[in-house]
Amino acid sequence: MNSLDPRSVKYENEKLILKEKYLIMKDTDIMAKVSKNQKTLILCLMNDVIEKEKIIQNIWGKNPSGSKEKNYNQLVFQTRSLLVKQGFPSDLIMTIHRYGLCFNKFFLNINKKSYDGDEDGKYTPGADTQL
Structure with missing residues (x-):
């Protein structure tokens, strides 16, 4: 059984x-409607x-399968595409090479006055943001 139960989640x-x-x-x-x-x-x-492996286990279970890697890559691609299409920043979900994924912590921690989305959907720090 998956350790994260998404049935009636509010986060x-x-x-x-x-x-x-x-x-x-x-x-x-x-907003985006997600699968x-x-x-x-x-x-x-x-x-x-x-x-990556823990994400795969939470989504598809622990049984080993070669197709899970492909399914994972497709899911990440489709999720990013959906979110960008709906107006979310293009780098909201970031890849950690050979490890997994994470949310862009800079985006999650900035206040709304510091957010300046460019035409590509990427964020750039405002004048009052310190890096």
Whole structure:
């Protein structure tokens, strides 16, 4: 059984709300309807489960399968594409090479006055943001 149960989840942080089938960016009209597996992926990242193998186990279980790696890559690609299409920043979900994924912590920690999204959906620090 999966260790994260996405059936009736509500998760919230400074910038994002995951409520049932929707990921919502606070203080905006940006939201995306996500699939069951996309929801579990997002829930993993929100709970700092970032290792690829642990994400795969939470989504598809512990049984070894060569297709899980391909399914994982497709799920990440489809999730990123969906979120960008709905107006989320293109680098909200970041790859940690040969390890896994994480949310862009810079985005999650900035206040709304510091957010300046460019036309590519990437964020750049505002004048009052210190790096």
